[in-house]
Amino acid sequence: MAAAVTRRLHALRVEAPDGHAVADVESGRGASEEADTPVAKRVADAKDDVWVAADEEGDVPGTGRPLLFRTMKVKGSILHPYRFLILVRLIAVVAFFAWRVKHRINHDGGGAWLWATSMVADTWFGFSWLLNQLPKLNPVKRVPDLAALADQHGSSNTNLPGIDVFVTTVDPVDEPILYTVNTILSILAADYPVDRYACYLSDDGGTLVHYEAMVEVAGFAALWVPFCRKHRVEPRSPENYFGMKTRPYVGRMAAGEFVRDHRRVRREYEEFKVRIGSLASTIRQRSHAYNSSSGKGVGARATWMADGTQWPGTWIEQAENHRRGQHAGIVQVILNHPSCKPQLGSPASTDDSPFDFSNVDTRLPMLVYISREKRPGYNHQKKAGAMNVMLRVSALLSNAPFVVNFDCDHYINNSQALRAPMCFMLDPRDGQNTAFVQFPQRFDDVDPTDRYANHNRVFFDGTMLSLNGLQGPSYLGTGTVFRRVALYGMEPPRYRAEKIKLVAGKADEFGSSTSFVSSMPDAAIQERSITPVLVDEGLGDDLAALMTCAYEYGSSWGRDVGWVYNIATEDVVTGFRMHSQGWRSMYCSMEPAAFPRHGADQPHGAPLPGAPVVGGIPGDVLLPQQRAPRRRPAPPSPARRVPQHVHVPDRHGVHPGVQPLPGHVALLRAVVHPEALRRVHRVPRRRHRHDPLDRHVRGEMGGDHAARLVPQRAVLHDRRHRRVPGGCAVHGAEARDREGAALQAHVQADGGLLRRRQVRRPVHGAVGAAADPDRGGARRERRGRRGGGRQGRDVGFFHGPGAARGARDGVQRLDPRPPLPVRARDHGAVGKETRHPVRHAGHGHRRRRDRLLHTPHAVPSRMHGQKLQLLLVKHHR
Ligand SMILES: O=c1ccn([C@@H]2O[C@H](COP(=O)(O)OP(=O)(O)O[C@H]3O[C@H](CO)[C@@H](O)[C@H](O)[C@H]3O)[C@@H](O)[C@H]2O)c(=O)[nH]1
Numbered sequence: 001m002a003a004a005v006t007r008r009l010h011a012l013r014v015e016a017p018d019g020h021a022v023a024d025v026e027s028g029r030g031a032s033e034e035a036d037t038p039v040a041k042r043v044a045d046a047k048d049d050v051w052v053a054a055d056e057e058g059d060v061p062g063t064g065r066p067l068l069f070r071t072m073k074v075k076g077s078i079l080h081p082y083r084f085l086i087l088v089r090l091i092a093v094v095a096f097f098a099w100r101v102k103h104r105i106n107h108d109g110g111g112a113w114l115w116a117t118s119m120v121a122d123t124w125f126g127f128s129w130l131l132n133q134l135p136k137l138n139p140v141k142r143v144p145d146l147a148a149l150a151d152q153h154g155s156s157n158t159n160l161p162g163i164d165v166f167v168t169t170v171d172p173v174d175e176p177i178l179y180t181v182n183t184i185l186s187i188l189a190a191d192y193p194v195d196r197y198a199c200y201l202s203d204d205g206g207t208l209v210h211y212e213a214m215v216e217v218a219g220f221a222a223l224w225v226p227f228c229r230k231h232r233v234e235p236r237s238p239e240n241y242f243g244m245k246t247r248p249y250v251g252r253m254a255a256g257e258f259v260r261d262h263r264r265v266r267r268e269y270e271e272f273k274v275r276i277g278s279l280a281s282t283i284r285q286r287s288h289a290y291n292s293s294s295g296k297g298v299g300a301r302a303t304w305m306a307d308g309t310q311w312p313g314t315w316i317e318q319a320e321n322h323r324r325g326q327h328a329g330i331v332q333v334i335l336n337h338p339s340c341k342p343q344l345g346s347p348a349s350t351d352d353s354p355f356d357f358s359n360v361d362t363r364l365p366m367l368v369y370i371s372r373e374k375r376p377g378y379n380h381q382k383k384a385g386a387m388n389v390m391l392r393v394s395a396l397l398s399n400a401p402f403v404v405n406f407d408c409d410h411y412i413n414n415s416q417a418l419r420a421p422m423c424f425m426l427d428p429r430d431g432q433n434t435a436f437v438q439f440p441q442r443f444d445d446v447d448p449t450d451r452y453a454n455h456n457r458v459f460f461d462g463t464m465l466s467l468n469g470l471q472g473p474s475y476l477g478t479g480t481v482f483r484r485v486a487l488y489g490m491e492p493p494r495y496r497a498e499k500i501k502l503v504a505g506k507a508d509e510f511g512s513s514t515s516f517v518s519s520m521p522d523a524a525i526q527e528r529s530i531t532p533v534l535v536d537e538g539l540g541d542d543l544a545a546l547m548t549c550a551y552e553y554g555s556s557w558g559r560d561v562g563w564v565y566n567i568a569t570e571d572v573v574t575g576f577r578m579h580s581q582g583w584r585s586m587y588c589s590m591e592p593a594a595f596p597r598h599g600a601d602q603p604h605g606a607p608l609p610g611a612p613v614v615g616g617i618p619g620d621v622l623l624p625q626q627r628a629p630r631r632r633p634a635p636p637s638p639a640r641r642v643p644q645h646v647h648v649p650d651r652h653g654v655h656p657g658v659q660p661l662p663g664h665v666a667l668l669r670a671v672v673h674p675e676a677l678r679r680v681h682r683v684p685r686r687r688h689r690h691d692p693l694d695r696h697v698r699g700e701m702g703g704d705h706a707a708r709l710v711p712q713r714a715v716l717h718d719r720r721h722r723r724v725p726g727g728c729a730v731h732g733a734e735a736r737d738r739e740g741a742a743l744q745a746h747v748q749a750d751g752g753l754l755r756r757r758q759v760r761r762p763v764h765g766a767v768g769a770a771a772d773p774d775r776g777g778a779r780r781e782r783r784g785r786r787g788g789g790r791q792g793r794d795v796g797f798f799h800g801p802g803a804a805r806g807a808r809d810g811v812q813r814l815d816p817r818p819p820l821p822v823r824a825r826d827h828g829a830v831g832k833e834t835r836h837p838v839r840h841a842g843h844g845h846r847r848r849r850d851r852l853l854h855t856p857h858a859v860p861s862r863m864h865g866q867k868l869q870l871l872l873v874k875h876h877r
């Protein structure tokens with residue numbers, strides 16, 4: 001039985017090149033090939049060892065509607081002993097507490113406070129353990145039956161419900177634009193009826209780069225999407241597809257034709273990437289040309305779109321009403337909603353197009369660019385705010401009954417992935433009470449052994465999966481398919497006798513737009529097809545109103561409607577709100593993974609434009625940094641949260657070595673949402689707004705700084721020698737070397753408090769730069785200071801001939817050895833100067849740092865048992 005389920009799970013319903021579904025390939029070529037690989041076999045066998053089907057295949061009795069997912073339970077032979085173990089532990093815990101209470105400290109003994117403290121901690125520990133066990137008492141897995149879904153919806157799939165796909169992005173550098181572009185391409189190429197879904201990109205930065213990248217995407221998609229359909233390419237994110245070593249061909253074309261098409265598309269993709277990479281400079285050049293030809297410096301210098309009109313969003317050279325956080329709302333429909341009839345492409349012709357798409361449906365789904373209005377003085381509510389705007393705007397454009405949300409670094413890896421949630425939403429049993437279907441987060445490029453648990457399997461494949469046996473998993477912020485009416489704050493039909501109430505009288509709740517309120521009843525109709533709309537003036541005004549900052553004032557948005565505001569974990573709380581209304585959720589994990597993340601979470605900085613992004617950073621490079629510090633870390637201070645240079649697994653596993661959490665907090669984290677803790681601890685996001693590169697690409701800076709920057713990997717490699725785990729830079733003094741270049745000394749040390757105490761003392765044995773003949777020094781003076789200001793207290797100062805600015809100028813070398821050369825071989829021809837990649841957590845030198853190009857030299861030395869480092873910093877002129 002279980003084997004049959006597994007087989008069915010593996011069965012793929014594939015769409016023929018012409019866009020019509022073909023016969024099930026269950027036990028056919030593609031499926032059996034996959035099942036025959038040793039890995040697949042092992043996976044399948046392992047699954048059968050644990051899970052057994054808990055329901056029968058077939059129809060719901062009496063209705064004739066097929067069941068669209070299978071429910072699996074853990075085998076009794078595994079579950080019962082586990083439950084027994086929980087019971088034993090429960091007894092042990094209770095007995096322990098009983099013992100504790102009985103053996104209180106005597107009244108005369110002074111340890112009562114100690115007893116009380118440890119009681120509080122242990123009670124919390126026991127309680128959180130108990131909470132964590134509840135879902136595991138009866139874990140349930142639900143496996144979508146894609147074949148049954150396809151059977152039910154006929155060969156053309158035309159009556160599958162509509163889906164609006166929402167992608168959020170903010171910054172083309174922090175969130176590399178190549179990721180976003182690949183995400184959008186993978187969505188456009190998904191295997192779902194094209195006239196039944198639409199893709200929205202929300203750009204909170206309002207940058208023209210994003211919009212023009214989407215225009216490029218639309219162009220390239222006209223080739224990429226038919227190619228994917230013709231050859232059944234997987235995955236449909238081009239960067240990932242072309243990055244793959246081998247993959248069996250499952251298409252039906254002749255091998256020669258595939259190879260030819262593949263080569264050409266690959267070439268086109270490379271060119272497309274170059275165009276994307278150069279957008280920033282193309283736009284700047286174009287704008288400079290326009291600005292210098294017109295106006296001659298009168299008024300603000302605008303950023304110009306390709307059609308010669310001013311970009312209404314954020315300008316390269318920031319101006320009133322066109323700067324970050326202050327610009328009008330923008331909606332641009334880049335691809336219109338397609339017709340509902342398939343449109344076959346043209347046969348190959350030598351001059352026009354070398355691709356034979358004569359049997360392939362070439363329609364593309366709707367693609368819309370949105371940037372909501374931003375004004376100073378408003379709380380824009382980050383992602384939650386962006387999602388609510390998209391929810392409203394899409395209601396007037398496509399108004400699909402389901403919406404799915406991805407962060408811009410997630411992509412669709414399994415082209416069937418949009419179908420799977422429909423199995424839950426349309427299932428006759430609990431479908432209409434299901435508010436959302438949550439997919440696990442998966443990560444590319446974690447080191448193969450996953451030594452540091454970056455995959456977070458326990459959280460995703462244990463706790464979240466088990467919650468299926470209760471009311472369903474929490475909403476985890478991304479990779480989630482929602483029922484639109486549930487986001488509108490409606491209650492599930494099961495709990496209300498009447499159909500979902502669509503209240504006209506309570507329109508205030510939803511804001512002042514009548515067009516939006518009148519679109520709401522339609523949102524509940526699953527069978528409704530998406531009708532193409534014409535964005536004329538009237539609709540344009542409506543859309544603009546929905547995107548304004550003030551729209552939500554006085555309404556229920558952010559509270560009872562849409563994504564919840566003013567809370568660290570808006571995603572979890574939004575999910576909880578639905579659960580508390582009686583909705584349930586479903587957990588859906590697929591093989592191959594549905595929506596993984598591009599690349600492992602990167603420790604910092606974006607790869608350079610044009611540098612290989614996906615798969616760019618092997619996990620191993622990061623490993624030396626991940627080691628737990630040898631000394632006990634200092635308690636977190638505002639200046640020193642989790643060091644940003646460490647590869648912190650994004651949300652669920654702040655590494656214990658990085659941020660020591662007491663065990664019970666770690667446990668609690670598995671139950672309460674982990675994101676909350678990150679916010680509680682105020683771990684800074686990895687934002688890099690002040691990097692020269694960022695500012696360069698964002699257009700905030702002139703000059704050609706990018707040319708001096710080195711690839712990420714080189715920087716990482718180099719950094720290992722310069723950064724002590726847990727260390728922070730202590731500001732040093734300045735001097736000039738013989739050539740007149742300013743030198744700046746930083747002393748780094750690890751060990752927090754320990755360090756601070758120690759380095760206050762005068763530094764002994766340091767060799768002054770001025771005394772070093774290499775540095776042209778003459779007079780030597782050491783001035784170790786006690787206490788004093790925060791900065792420079794631990795640096796000895798030396799006067800040298802180049803030191804022009806008095807007693808504080810100087811440089812200290814802690815080791816007489818000459819500085820290490822920068823490893824030039826790691827970054828090729830870039831030269832000696834490197835960008836300083838290290839964020840000095842919270843120290844106030846960012847501004848200055850921006851003006852500097854750093855030439856770091858690591859000179860490790862031992863002093864009072866401390867590891868100290870010296871950075872010599874050169875002013876960039
Ligand atoms: O003002 C903002 C800030 C963020 N975002 C987008 O929101 C998403 C998540 O933001 P990010 O800063 O990348 O947070 P992460 O820590 O990477 O994401 C975690 O936190 C998010 C919100 O809590 C969840 O949605 C994610 O799934 C979860 O991985 C990204 O796509 C951003 O582009 C916006 O659209 N506008």
Ligand SMILES: [Mn+2]
Pocket residue numbers: 407409
């Ligand atoms: Mn993110």
